[in-house]
Amino acid sequence: MTHHVTAGLSSGTIRGRRFDGHLSFRGIPYAAPPVGDRRWRSPAPVAPWSGVRDATEPGNPAPQSAQSFADVTSVDEDCLTLDVTVPAVPGTGRPVVVWLHGGGGTNGTAATCDPQRLAVTGDLVVVAPNSRLGVLGCFGYPGLADGGTFGLQDQQAALRWVRREITRFGGDPANVTLVGGSYGALMIAAHLVSPASAGLFHRAILQSAFAVMGSTPAHTFIPGVPALPSMWSPAAELDRLGAATAVEHGWITPGSDPESALAQLRRVPVADLLQASGAFIRPAFGGPTLPESPEEALPAGRFHRVPLVLGTTRDEARFLVGLFADLAGNPVTAESYPRLAAEAFGDAADEVVARYPLDHFPTPGLAWAQVCTDRAWARPAWELGRTFAAHTDTWFYEFADRDAPPLVPLPGFPTGAQHSSELVYQFDFPGGPTLSAAQRELADRMHRYWAAFAANGDPAHVDLPAWPDFGTGHVQSLAPDRIGGTDYRADHRLDFWARMP
Numbered sequence: 001m002t003h004h005v006t007a008g009l010s011s012g013t014i015r016g017r018r019f020d021g022h023l024s025f026r027g028i029p030y031a032a033p034p035v036g037d038r039r040w041r042s043p044a045p046v047a048p049w050s051g052v053r054d055a056t057e058p059g060n061p062a063p064q065s066a067q068s069f070a071d072v073t074s075v076d077e078d079c080l081t082l083d084v085t086v087p088a089v090p091g092t093g094r095p096v097v098v099w100l101h102g103g104g105g106t107n108g109t110a111a112t113c114d115p116q117r118l119a120v121t122g123d124l125v126v127v128a129p130n131s132r133l134g135v136l137g138c139f140g141y142p143g144l145a146d147g148g149t150f151g152l153q154d155q156q157a158a159l160r161w162v163r164r165e166i167t168r169f170g171g172d173p174a175n176v177t178l179v180g181g182s183y184g185a186l187m188i189a190a191h192l193v194s195p196a197s198a199g200l201f202h203r204a205i206l207q208s209a210f211a212v213m214g215s216t217p218a219h220t221f222i223p224g225v226p227a228l229p230s231m232w233s234p235a236a237e238l239d240r241l242g243a244a245t246a247v248e249h250g251w252i253t254p255g256s257d258p259e260s261a262l263a264q265l266r267r268v269p270v271a272d273l274l275q276a277s278g279a280f281i282r283p284a285f286g287g288p289t290l291p292e293s294p295e296e297a298l299p300a301g302r303f304h305r306v307p308l309v310l311g312t313t314r315d316e317a318r319f320l321v322g323l324f325a326d327l328a329g330n331p332v333t334a335e336s337y338p339r340l341a342a343e344a345f346g347d348a349a350d351e352v353v354a355r356y357p358l359d360h361f362p363t364p365g366l367a368w369a370q371v372c373t374d375r376a377w378a379r380p381a382w383e384l385g386r387t388f389a390a391h392t393d394t395w396f397y398e399f400a401d402r403d404a405p406p407l408v409p410l411p412g413f414p415t416g417a418q419h420s421s422e423l424v425y426q427f428d429f430p431g432g433p434t435l436s437a438a439q440r441e442l443a444d445r446m447h448r449y450w451a452a453f454a455a456n457g458d459p460a461h462v463d464l465p466a467w468p469d470f471g472t473g474h475v476q477s478l479a480p481d482r483i484g485g486t487d488y489r490a491d492h493r494l495d496f497w498a499r500m501p
Contacts, residue, residue, distance in 0.1 A: 002087035003017070003018045004016070004017060004018070004056075005017065005018045005023055006036075006052060007025060007055075007140055007168050007169065008168060009028075009165050009168060009327045009495065010011050010048075010164060010165065011029075011046045011047075011048045011049065012048050012049040012050065012051075012052075012053055013051070013052045013053065014028060014052070014053050014054075014055040015052050015053070015054055015055055015056065016055045016056060016084075016204070018088060019058050019088070020088075021087065021088055021116070021120050022085055022086065022087055022088050022112070022119055023085070023086045023087075023088055023169075024056075024083070024084075024085050024116070024118055025055040025083065025084040025085075025169070026055055026056060026057055026058050026059065026081075026083045026084075026111070027054075027055055027057055027058055027059035027081045027082050027083070028055050028059075028081055028082050028084065029046045029059075029080060030043075030046065030080060030081065030082050030129065030157055030161035031043035031044060031045070031046060031154065031157045031158075031161075032044040032046055032047060032080070033077065033078035033079075033080065033288045034077055034078075034079075034132060034136075034154075035077045035078055036128075036266070036275070037266060038268065038418060039077065039265075039266045040134070040136070040139055040141075040144055040147070040150060040262075040265075041145075041150075042145075042146065042150070042153050043080060043150075043153055043157040043496060044152060045059035049059070052303070057080075057197055058083065058109070058110070058111030059079060059080075059081025059082075059110075059111070059130055060074055060076040060078055060079045060084075060130070061074040061079060061089060061108075061109035061111070061130060062074065062079040062108075062109065062130050062131065062132055062133040062134075062136065062137070062272075063075050063076065063077055063079070063132075063133070063134075063136055063270045063274060064103075064106055064107045064108075064133055064134065064274065064277070065106075065107075065277065067104075067106070067107050068323060068324075068328075069104075069107075069319075069323060069408050069486070070103060070106065070107040070108065072108075072109055072112075074109075075269075075270040075271050075274070076270075077132075077136065077270060079130050079131075079132065080130065080131070080132075080154055080157070080158075081110075081129070081130055081371050082110065082127055082128060082129035082130065082158055082161070083110050083111070083127070083128045083129075084125065084126070084127050084166075084169050085114075085115050085116055085119045085125070085126045085128075086125045086126075086169050086171070087119055087120050087123060087124075087172055090170070090234045091123070091170045091290045092167075092172075093170070093171075093172045093175075094123060094124055094170050094171050094172060095122075095123075095124050095171075095172060095175045095176075095177065095451070095454040095455045096124070096126075096127060096162060096166055096171040096172060096173070096175060096176045096177065096454075097115075097118070097122075097124050097125070097126045097127070097176075097177050097179050097450075097454055098126075098127045098128075098129070098158070098159065098162060098176060098177070098178050098179065099115060099126060099127070099128045099179050099180070099184070099371055099396045100129070100137070100155065100178065100179070100180035100181075100184030100185075100187050100188065100200065100385065101113060101180075101181065101183075102180070102182030102184050102185075102208075102420065103127070103133070103182070103183055103184070104183055104281065105133060105134060105137075105138070105183045105186075105281030105282075106133055106134040106278055106281060107133065108133070108183070108184075109130055110128035110129060110130050111242045112424065112429060113128065113426075113427035113428075113429065113444075114427055114428040114429070114430075115128065115426070115427055116139070116428065117426075117427070117428065117443070117447060118426055118427070118447050118450065119445060119452075121448065122447050122448065122450060122451025122452065122454065123445040123451065124451055124454060125166060125169050125170060126484060127158070127162055127166070127171075129154070129155060129158035131151045131152075131155050131158070131170050132150050132151045132154055133151060133277070134274070134277030134278065134280050134281060135274065135276050135277040135279075135280045136150065136151075136234075136270075136272045136273065137150050137151030137152075137154070137280070138150070138238070138280040138281055138282060138283055138284065139153060139238075139242055139280050140233075140235060140238030140239045140241065140242045140243040140280075141243060141246065141258070141262060141265065142239045142242075142243055142258050143258030143259065143261075143262060144239070144242070144258075144262060144287055145287075146287045146289050147235065147239060147242065147284060147287070148233060148235060148238045148239060148280075148282070148283055148284025148287075148420070149284055149287060149289040149290055151187070151193070151283070152187060152190050152194065152283055152289055153196075153288065153289055155187060155191070156191075156194070156196050156200065156289075156497070157444075159176070159178075159197065159200035159201060160200065160206070162176055162200075163176075163200060166399055172234075174202070175202055175454070175455070176200065176201045176202055176203075177201065177202065177203045177205065177453065177454040178185070178191060178201045178203075178204040178205070179204070179205040179207070179450070180204075180205070180206060180207065180209075181207040181208060181420060181423060182207070182208050182209070182210060182419065182420060183210070183281070184207075184308075185206035185207050185208060185209035185210075185212075186211075186212060186231060187211060187283070188204050188206050188209070189206070189212045189294045189298065190283050190294060191296045191304075192204065192290055192294065192298070192303040192304050192306075193290065193292060193294045193298065193302065193303050193304075194290050195288075195291065196288075196289055197304065198242075198304055201306065201308045201455050202306055202457075203306050203308070203309075203453060203454065204306055204307075204308050204309075205308070205309040205310070205450065205453065206308065206310040206311075206384075207310075207311060207422065208311070208312050208313060208316060208377070208381075208419055208420065209310065209381065209384065210376075210377070210378075210380075211228065211231045211376070211380060212294060212295070212298070212380065212384050213230075213294070213295045213298065213299070213380060213383060213384060213387070214230065214295065214380060214383075215227060215228060215229050215230055216228040216376050217344040217345060217375065217376075217501060218340075218343045218344045219302045219340045219343060219368075220317075220344055220372045220375050221320065221346050221371075221372070221375040221376055221393045222320050222324045222325075223320075223321060223325040223330070223332060223340065223368065224324065224325070224330070227344075230282075230293065230295050231281075231282050231283075232282060232283060232284075232285050232290075232293040232294060232295055233282040233283065233284045233285070234284070234285065234286055234293075235284045235286035235287050236286065238280075238282070238284045241279065241280075242280075245276050246265060248415050249272065249275065249276060251264065251265055251268045251272070251273075252264045252265060260470075261352060266346050291336055298384070298387050298388070299387050301390070303391070305391060305392045306392065306457075306459035307392060307393040307394070307453070307458065308388050308392060308393070308394045308395070308452075309394070309395045309396075309397065309453055309459060310381065310388065310394070310395075310396060311381070311396055311397035311398055311399065311475075311476075312377050312378060312381045312385060312398055312399070313398070313399045313400075313417040313418060313419060313420075313421055313422060314373075314398055314399065314400040314401075314402060314416060314417035314491075315320050315369065315370075315373055315402065315415070315416035315417045316372075316373045316376075316377040316378075316418065316419045317369045317370075317371075317372035317373040317376060317377060317418075317419070318366070318373070318410075318413070318414070318415055318416050318418040318419075319406075319410070319415065319418035319419040319420065319421075320369075320372070320419065321365055321368055321369040321372060322369070322410035322413035322415065322418075323408065323410060324363065325368075326365045326410070326412070326413050327410055327411070327412075327413065331364070331365055332363075332364040332365040332367070332368045333364050334358055334364050336363045336364070337358060337367060337368060339351055340368060341353050341371070344480045344501075345500065345501050346501065348500050348501055350473040350499070351496075352371060352500065353492060355496055356370060356371050361410065362414075365413065366414065373492070374492040374493055374494070374497060375497055377419075378488070378492035378494065378497075379492070379494055379497045379498075381396075382488065382492075384490070384496055385470050386470075388470075389470045389471050393457065393458070393469060393471075394469060394470040394471065395453070395458075395459055395467060395469050395470055395476070396474070396475045396476065396488070397467075397475065397476040397477070397478055398472040398475055398476070398477050398478065398486060398488060399417055399421065399422040399478050399479075400417050400477045400478060400479040400482075400486070401417055401421070401425075401439065401442065401478070401480055402416040402417050402479075403439075403480075404407060404416075404417055404418075404421040404422070404424065404425075404439070405425065405433030405434065405435065405439075406421060406423060406426055406433070407420060407421070407429060407432060407433070408417060422446070422478075425439065425442060425443035425446055425483070426443070426446065426447070426450075436480075438480035438481070439480050441480065442468065442478065442479065442480045442483075445450065445464055445478075445483065446478060448463070448464060448489040449461060449464060449467065450463050452464075461494065464483070465483045465484055468485075472480055475487075475488040484489075
């Protein structure tokens, strides 16, 4: 049974819901709608309202087109809202977790993940914002101020909202933990470097961050996709891409001056812009919001020194190989396997194939998925962990339940502990899979680790197995049958990959 509950904010009163065990406030605006002339501008303050604003339904997702891994569609730019979930038991000074969703930079929404178990088990206030994505979040154009950082700026506006308002929900604005999965974890790397994020969060957890530092060989992110450059774009390069894209799609009149061109671009229908969204997922550096590339700033120690947890899943790439190769009708075969290796690794291909021989795997697809997991996920994560640990307290984990129920099933392709498989343990999903008793126990333990870190800057918990920091080389394996150290370097052949392209 649910009942309504109200909360007074500096901008006005909102009405949420009281459930058994938790309170939920949804669709709370944290910035003005970035519509019309406000497209591709820094987020502006919310206009106050009178009366009681309904906060029982999710806000609009950021504009996005449906994908094979996400069926959400939206063309409404009025999307700068957030959800707040808090235990129903009254309390003050609770640690705050701000969840940044994934989705590849073009997709995703806060409404997908229900964090009530995390909030109640961990005694946390959980905030989940929506921010601009893809072509609306990372677009650049000559003369466009601070282009390529609008999604990052939105998240900073949400964090400033937390600092102003979270005490009204029993949260401690001086104890905020950023938690992000996949693309959300990549954005945390940007927050660690951005001067405007300083002081807005006090610890961070990066779950399956992709390519924070360095490039990715062809086919190792998605089979068929060429080599990927750094995930950080120089601002001038992004401006050139934006200008070329605008001409290619006929969005501007040839010969227009930058001011007139931007005015035309702000009138292009959202549905038309979304055709190019996938080209604009790389945050830009070289401007006020992100002056320096995280790829260079992090190894040099030029980042906000906060305690950090990071980790991966045991079989990250099975999701991408299964979805975009085997299930797309273009499976990896014994014939294509050496070709993929040659295009990815050049002269080193024979060594890679010898280290991952097909007769050691049930299918060629699983063999290539292991190559991709180790090279595109495990190696960069290990290098990022070592970079962090050289400058701040750092802990490392691997989610290792190979029987995890997948959010996106891959019929005929064993998913294992694939990319994002840990999310089912952390959040509830409408119509999503269920967990066994042993998996629910693992979920509870993960919640308590995350909550201990949010509270104290250390995941240690008196009732849980010890978790030494990464300075010792320790990686904590998280599985229903075993929580404890694992030989991550050996499991993912990192000594081999250290000398590979």
